[in-house]
Amino acid sequence: MIAIAWVNLVRLFRDRTNIFFVIIFPIILITVLGLSFGSGFAPKLGVTGGSGPWAAKLVTALEGSGQMEVVRVGDDAEAREMVERGRLAAALIIPEGYDSALSRYIPIVLPYVSRDEPNSQQIGAAVRSVVSQVAMPVRAAAYVREGSFDQLVARAEAARVPGITVAATTVGTEAIPESVSGFDVAASSQLLLFVFLTSLTGAAALIETRRFGVSRRMYATPISVGAILLGEAAGRVAVALTQGLIIMFGSALLFGVRWGDPFGAAALLLMFSLVGGGAAMLLGAAMRTEQQALSVGLLLGLGLAAVGGAMVPLDLFSGTMRQIAHLTPHAWALDGFAELLRDNGTIAAIAPQLGVLAAYAAAFFALGSWRLRAALTR
CATH class of the missing domain: 3.40.1710.10 (abc type-2 transporter like domain)
Known part of the structure; x- marks a missing residue:
């Protein structure tokens, strides 16, 4: 299982174009969006x-x-x-x-x-x-x-003339406290966008494994089908986790991005990586060609990110759109990061979000394993 997962991770970074889209491009977008959302940048x-x-x-x-x-x-x-x-x-x-x-x-x-x-x-x-x-x-x-x-x-x-003083007060709770910078807002949304998008587009590697006969040769060995499925699943999750950690540590070092409680942030990243890995496994097992996987992966990755609030902050959504957004795992993960960052929450405070993400991951992996088992044993 570990060997299969390691091969998938090596294949990701062996393609130099993936290095740009997995590491460099997310940092560029975080920079642009961080400046746009406001971070002390003066025109x-x-x-x-x-x-x-x-x-x-x-x-x-x-x-x-x-x-x-x-x-x-x-x-x-x-x-x-x-x-x-x-x-x-x-x-x-x-x-x-x-x-x-x-x-x-x-x-x-x-x-x-x-x-x-x-x-x-x-x-x-x-x-x-x-x-x-x-x-x-x-x-x-x-x-x-x-x-x-x-x-x-x-x-x-x-001369000193009596002036007019304007006092501004905020009723209720601020959506985004002043302590939260534009980079903090941008980093969490781009993390979710790219982890899920890279996972789905990386499903083409699973199709290559089947098309080149690698999966058939693995199945011909004494390795059980369960071990093969676990290895492929671990490979998908490893890719998502690697990119997520790169974005987290890179944004923290370059822009001082805060992620809140480290245990809560790590749990959210792990759960969302499981969601992305399960979705990639399902897509890779359901599609027949790499072109199909790339096209459908881009459509789903960008579409769900847009609906789920990874492109436009959920705070700008209407009530109805927020309900629709929470049909996606992105919105639940964004709620979790917002709880950690804006309200100084702990891992216990984001238990509902973690539970929903775990349900998404379990459903994707169940369907993906069933579909991939059928493709391997056909």
């Missing part, structure tokens, strides 16, 4: 022009806003080109006569260049807010205009 705003004290004050205020990374750019043309090429999310062009216009109370326009993206629109709102805040003393001085510009601005900056 870049290019700033060009303006050399006076008011222009410097505006740049300092933009840098201190915490909503963007300010990058100094040489001139207007360079700023526009960098925005067009995607090197900058947006650019603010400060005219050379900015300080002079403010001191003489002359209206001045600050051109803002951006891509047609939601991220750029958010930066635009932040830039307008900062510009308005910096220019507020100048507006106050322009309203009075009795005295020198510097004196009026100093009086406006020193």
Whole structure:
């Protein structure tokens, strides 16, 4: 049994394309989704022009806003080109006569260049807010205009006017606490997506074993059918476990991803690997050609991941869609990881999710073993 399982694991990594899809591609997606969900990543705003004290004050205020990374750019043309090429999310062009216009109370326009993206629109709102805040003393001085510009601005900056305080409170329990980073959210979903997808597409190896006559030769030896079935099942689970461990440890080392209680996370990974291994065994025993296994595996792997919340967070699903999602093992596993990470749960807290995953695994392995036994003894 161990020899059969080991051969399946070696065959996985002997194909160099599998190394990319099993190791590299999941880490790339975790990086992209982690940044998208929010992880302290600041979009870049290019700033060009303006050399006076008011222009410097505006740049300092933009840098201190915490909503963007300010990058100094040489001139207007360079700023526009960098925005067009995607090197900058947006650019603010400060005219050379900015300080002079403010001191003489002359209206001045600050051109803002951006891509047609939601991220750029958010930066635009932040830039307008900062510009308005910096220019507020100048507006106050322009309203009075009795005295020198510097004196009026100093009086406006020193003035303390009662303001309005906005307090924000959250009713109930937050869906995703602030301590949970975007990488934490992305890592668990990508773990489930790729473990199940790789398991199903790897079912083609089981068909190759039958097509090349390896399974018939094993059956001709004194080895029992049960041992052969256990070996093939262990091989499928070993592939899923290996990829899951790579994603877990890789994301923890590279991005500081937290998985919650280690015993609970290990139990969830083991159970979901059993689900993926059982599904792969059933698919490999039911399909006749590798092309069929790959096509059906991709369809089921991506489709169930989408429905189960591995592509879009379950928190964004409606009530009906959440019920449909829990027809898949992915949703139950995601609930388990959410319990461990968001609520600091233990392995006891995710016992219902582990039980459902164990039922899925038992059903898949029972059907897969029955079908593979029939194929071996035919």
